[in-house]
Every structure is written in structure tokens, then in C-alpha cells.
Amino acid sequence: MPADDLLIALDNVSVDLRGRSVLSQVDLDVRRGEILTLIGPNGAGKTTLLRVALGLLTPSRGEVRPRAGLRVGYVPQRLHPDQSFPMSVQRLMKLTAQTNRDSIEAILDEVGAGSLLKAPLASLSGGELQRVLLARALLRDPELLVLDEPVQGVDVHGQVELYQLITALRHTRGCSVLMVSHDLHLVMASTDRVVCLNRHICCTGTPEAVSRDDRFLQLFGPAVLPHLALYSHDPDHRHNRCNGQSCCCSDANCKGGE
Amino acid sequence: MDDFLLRALLGGLGVALIAGPFGSFVVWRRLAYFGDTLAHSALLGVALGFFFEVDPTLAVMAVCLLMAVLLFVLQRQRRLPADTLLGVLAHSALSLGLVVLAFMEQVRVDLVAYLFGDILAIGVSDLLWVLAVGLVSLGTLFVLWRPLLSITLHRDMARVEGVPVDLVELVFSCLIALVVAMMMKVVGLLLVTALLIIPAASARRFVASPEAMAVFAVLIGCGAVVGGLTASWHLDTPAGPSIVVVAALGFVCSQLLPSSRTGL
Numbered sequence: 001m002p003a004d005d006l007l008i009a010l011d012n013v014s015v016d017l018r019g020r021s022v023l024s025q026v027d028l029d030v031r032r033g034e035i036l037t038l039i040g041p042n043g044a045g046k047t048t049l050l051r052v053a054l055g056l057l058t059p060s061r062g063e064v065r066p067r068a069g070l071r072v073g074y075v076p077q078r079l080h081p082d083q084s085f086p087m088s089v090q091r092l093m094k095l096t097a098q099t100n101r102d103s104i105e106a107i108l109d110e111v112g113a114g115s116l117l118k119a120p121l122a123s124l125s126g127g128e129l130q131r132v133l134l135a136r137a138l139l140r141d142p143e144l145l146v147l148d149e150p151v152q153g154v155d156v157h158g159q160v161e162l163y164q165l166i167t168a169l170r171h172t173r174g175c176s177v178l179m180v181s182h183d184l185h186l187v188m189a190s191t192d193r194v195v196c197l198n199r200h201i202c203c204t205g206t207p208e209a210v211s212r213d214d215r216f217l218q219l220f221g222p223a224v225l226p227h228l229a230l231y232s233h234d235p236d237h238r239h240n241r242c243n244g245q246s247c248c249c250s251d252a253n254c255k256g257g258e
Numbered sequence: 259m260d261d262f263l264l265r266a267l268l269g270g271l272g273v274a275l276i277a278g279p280f281g282s283f284v285v286w287r288r289l290a291y292f293g294d295t296l297a298h299s300a301l302l303g304v305a306l307g308f309f310f311e312v313d314p315t316l317a318v319m320a321v322c323l324l325m326a327v328l329l330f331v332l333q334r335q336r337r338l339p340a341d342t343l344l345g346v347l348a349h350s351a352l353s354l355g356l357v358v359l360a361f362m363e364q365v366r367v368d369l370v371a372y373l374f375g376d377i378l379a380i381g382v383s384d385l386l387w388v389l390a391v392g393l394v395s396l397g398t399l400f401v402l403w404r405p406l407l408s409i410t411l412h413r414d415m416a417r418v419e420g421v422p423v424d425l426v427e428l429v430f431s432c433l434i435a436l437v438v439a440m441m442m443k444v445v446g447l448l449l450v451t452a453l454l455i456i457p458a459a460s461a462r463r464f465v466a467s468p469e470a471m472a473v474f475a476v477l478i479g480c481g482a483v484v485g486g487l488t489a490s491w492h493l494d495t496p497a498g499p500s501i502v503v504v505a506a507l508g509f510v511c512s513q514l515l516p517s518s519r520t521g522l
Contacts, residue, residue: 056414074418085286085410086465096408096419120466140419 005032007070007144007176008053013062015048022048024200035170035177037187040197041219046180050148070144073137077148081121089116089132097139111135111165126153130162147179163190184211262378267487269380272388273444274479279399279472280437281454286410290455291341295348296438297450299325301355304372308365309358315387319439326435330428375446375498384443391440395433402426407468445498456505460512478508
């Protein structure tokens with residue numbers, strides 16, 4: 001792997017909050033053009049890991065190495081604009097980026113939110129708001145898009161559409177995506193690599209491989225199985241050593257697996 | 259028009275001009291209780307001013323500034339909920355102020371003037387304070403306007419986009435402290451928050467942008483000052499509370515009027 005394909009690397013990152021270990025010894029790297037999804041149960045430290053990667057939280061131990069000058073676009077988990085805050089979509093787009101109306105309209109069209117230019121923020125649905133925030137992140141022409149639960153508060157149909165949009169953006173713009181999801185089966189078709197997190201990295205690999213990993217099944221229970229069979233591209237396709245007990249893995253065992 | 263009434267009018271309009279934009283941020287960022295705490299601590303400033311024989315306005319500003327910095331630091335520790343912390347500080351400072359005042363037997367303080375304001379007693383030096391604080395606070399707010407809007411939307415998103423969030427928030431806290439210290443003169447420490455938030459809250463339903471809300475809040479605040487002073491003149495009611503009552507009536511009307519295309 002050429003060195004400049006590595007956008008950001010986390011080395012042996014641990015985070016303690018109020019004397020409690022939230023993340024321990026996490027290694028993570030994001031390469032150019034790939035979509036990497038963090039999954040894990042509530043409290044697994046997914047958002048914490050994103051905050052560390054974004055430089056919003058300094059890890060207690062370990063190191064975060066973004067490539068010099070890395071342009072990051074960030075879409076937070078929830079934006080609850082207070083009802084009292086009068087702001088239109090157009091104004092939101094201009095808030096921190098130097099831009100003009102034409103590029104705003106173009107980018108809103110790109111995410112399928114072209115009709116929302118004049119809409120007040122408080123009137124948007126969950127899916128519309130996510131699209132607008134995605135557009136806002138794209139205005140910065142990011143090399144890395146960081147999305148925290150991008151489909152939260154969106155109905156199932158909208159969730160599938162949003163993931164399709166994210167996949168499409170990766171192709172048209174060539175940017176990498178690091179995102180959090182709690183739902184492997186929905187995100188399966190849209191991600192290259194999955195990291196299953198439960199305060200440490202349980203297992204990592206292609207979505208198909210992770211979905212069959214014992215540790216993943218232990219974490220989420222067998223109830224996820226029927227869904228996975230439905231959503232997986234190719235159930236018989238076995239990728240790597242991440243299958244079975246040998247994986248799981250805070251070591252290099254499954255890193256180069258795919 | 260009598261001189262004192264003209265000074266009161268000028269002081270009141272000046273305060274309304276400053277309160278509009280700051281009050282809008284207080285509403286958007288849910289800082290009403292923060293403003294209240296600063297106002298309560300102002301009485302400690304008054305007491306310390308007498309104690310150390312320095313200008314009370316200066317002393318009030320110093321204590322409000324200290325309180326703002328203290329709150330800024332304590333809130334980042336996240337050991338206690340923000341409103342608990344504010345309550346502890348607000349009432350401790352107010353009580354401490356009253357106790358210090360009681361110790362100084364030779365000083366007779368008109369408490370009511372500090373609690374409810376004494377706009378009709380505003381002197382030329384007070385007007386100069388309003389002018390100075392107004393220039394500093396509104397000038398700085400103008401510079402911080404966009405970063406503050408970003409932070410109001412989402413703190414982490416602003417940080418990722420390169421806004422120096424901590425610095426901006428610290429400066430903003432200090433500006434609020436200055437504004438509160440100055441407003442206390444006009445409406446008194448118990449009514450400062452009212453003059454900050456009522457005009458801004460009344461403006462909300464008629465505006466579609468942050469700037470429009472700030473301007474509208476200024477206009478409503480000015481209306482409340484003129485209306486309140488007029489009522490006080492004719493009905494012989496206390497001026498500060500009269501201003502707030504007029505503002506409150508304006509708020510009720512704003513909730514009853516049909517709103518335009520803002521979805522609220």
C-alpha cells in the first residue's frame with residue numbers, strides 16, 4: 001500500500017473517561033477511496049472513536065496520525081437546531097465555507113436535496129436534514145467523510161437510499177468514508193470493510209466475513225442471522241481468515257485479510 | 259422634556275440596542291440562566307465596590323467577568339449539571355453580596371435600585387458606560403458572529419471546520435458579563451434576563467434569519483423602553499419593571515399575531 005493512500009491512522013488508541021475504559025488498544029486506518037463502517041452495540045465506543053479520529057478528543061494512550069493537510073467533512077450524529085434558531089438551508093451552507101449560490105445549488109442537487117434551498121432548518125425531516133448536512137460537508141471537498149450514524153431518525157426506505165447515496169458519492173468524488181452504524185445488514189452493500197467494536201476491536205473484515213464471525217454473532221445474538229442472509233451479496237463467498245474463532249483479534253491477524 | 263427623562267431614554271435605547279443581538283444568542287444557546295447568574299453576582303460586585311472604595315460600575319463588571327470565567331472553567335469539568343452549578347453560584351454570590359453589605363454599617367445602599375434598576379437616575383457617566391460597553395461588545399460580537407452561529411448549530415462540527423470553539427465561547431461569556439453588568443443599571447439585576455430574552459423571543463416568529471431576529475429584537479426592545487418610560491411617567495409606576503411589562507405585553511401579542519412563512 002503506497003504511503004500516501006493512507007488518510008488517517010490510529011495506533012493503539014485507548015480512551016479512559018472518568019476512570020472507566022471506553023476504548024482500549026484500537027488500531028484503525030482509513031485508506032483512500034474506501035468505505036469503512038464501525039458497528040457495535042450501544043456504549044461500544046463508536047462515537048468516541050470517531051471523536052478521537054476527528055481530533056475532538058485526545059486519546060489517553062496511543063496516537064492519531066492524519067495525513068498532513070487532510071480535508072475532513074463531518075456529519076454529526078444529531079443536529080437539533082433549536083426551534084428558536086432561524087436558519088435556512090442556504091444560510092447553513094454558507095456558514096463556514098466561502099461559496100456561492102451556484103455551487104450550493106449544484107451540491108444540493110448532487111445529494112437529492114435541490115428543492116430545499118430556501119427551507120428553514122427546523123422544517124426538515126430526518127432524511128432531508130442528513131442530506132443537507134452531507135451536502136454541507138461536501139462543500140469542503142473532503143478527502144475523508146466522517147458520518148456518525150448517518151441514517152438515524154430516517155425511515156427504512158430512506159435509510160437504503162441514503163446508503164446508496166453515500167456509495168455513489170464515493171464513486172463520483174473518490175472520497176473515503178468512515179461511518180458509524182448499528183445495523184450491519186443495512187450497511188452491508190455499502191461498505192468495503194467493517195470494524196466490529198465493543199470497547200476494543202472484536203473483529204474486522206469484509207461485511208460478509210464479519211457477519212459470520214463468532215465474536216460478531218456473540219455480540220449481536222443469532223437474531224441478526226436471517227437479515228444478514230437476505231442482505232449479503234453472496235453468502236458463500238469466503239474472504240479471509242476473519243471467519244471463525246481465530247479472528248478477533250486485536251492483532252494483525254485479520255487486518256490484511258481482505 | 260426633562261433632562262433626566264432624556265438621559266433615561268438614551269440609556270434605555272442604548273441598552274435595548276445591545277440586548278437585541280446578545281439576547282438572541284441567549285435564546286438560541288439556552289443561556290437564560292447563565293445571564294441570570296451573572297446578574298445575581300452583580301450585587302457582590304456592588305458590595306465589594308463599596309468595601310474597596312472603587313467605582314461600583316467597575317466593581318460590578320469585574321465580578322461579572324470573574325464569574326463568567328469561573329463558570330466557563332467549571333462547566334468544562336462536567337462534574338455537575340450546568341443548571342445546578344449556575345444555581346449554586348448565583349445564589350451564593352447574591353447572598354455573599356448581601357452579607358458583605360450588612361457588614362458595612364456606614365454604607366446605606368438602596369437595594370431596590372439594584373434589584374429593579376434606577377433608570378431615571380442615570381447620569382452622564384452612566385451613559386458613557388453604555389456607549390463604551392456598547393461599542394466594545396457589539397464590535398466584538400460582529401467579528402464573532404459567524405463562528406458563534408456555527409457553534410450554536412453544532413459545537414463539534416464547528417470545531418472540525420476550524421472554529422476555535424473554546425476561545426470564541428470564552429470571549430462570548432465575557433461579553434455577556436459586560437452587557438449584564440451594564441444592563442443592571444437600567445432594569446436591575448432581577449430583570450436583566452427579561453430584557454435580554456423577551457424581545458428576542460418575541461421576534462422569533464417573524465424572522466427567517468439570525469440577523470433579522472437580532473434587528474427585530476432591537477426594535478421590540480426599543481419599543482418596550484419607550485412604552486415603559488411613557489407609562490412610568492404618566493402612571494407613576496417604577497420605570498424598570500414598567501419596561502419589562504411592556505416587553506411582556508409585546509411578547510403576548512407576538513404569540514397571537516399570525517406569523518409569516520417561518521413555520522412557527
